[in-house]
Amino acid sequence: EDQVTQSPEALRLQEGESSSLNCSYTVSGLRGLFWYRQDPGKGPEFLFTLYSAGEEKEKERLKATLTKKESFLHITAPKPEDSATYLCAVHPSRDYKLSFGAGTTVTVRA
């Protein structure tokens, strides 16, 4: 059974204080790993897809990296508007279903 574990559960940062979120996974054949951002009371918003170990993708202050066992989402010099829950999901190669982690809730204080 696929498993996705995100840590920490919550992260409080001062504006400008860079940090990283972790997503550890076990899956029988990885087709892709996804990062989403979710604001309270809203659906997830797509951020990145990573397909193979060593791959990196960037978008503004966010950078996602992937190894064979985990993925990191680095937030560089965060701003209050980066406050959200960040979700990680894996897509196994055997079917179309995504397995999600419980998320990391990031709060950035001005």
Place this chain on the structure above:
Amino acid sequence: GAVVSQHPSRVICKSGTSVKIECRSLDFQATTMFWYRQFPKKSLMLMATSNEGSKATYEQGVEKDKFLINHASLTLSTLTVTSAHPEDSSFYICSAGPMLGEKLFFGSGTQLSVL
């Protein structure tokens, strides 16, 4: 980018009533849509896969008679929570994508509260 519209965003109903939630793909055709349920601080749990023109595929433990799914067209899927009870209160989210599994777009979610 692709957009998925979901409504209502919030619904409050009495126990025993039925509630319908709509999910529309606005700028692409979706032969497959997905319905998720999310509890506070928990993962999104896949409930069912909605297939246009055929029966939905339900995940283990999800009551198909309780959660009726209809995918009547390539742009519309509906989830009806029948005879709702307080334990059905949750955040329901649909998703769809132009490329199955590669990049899913999510609706804005529906917060269901059953009194």
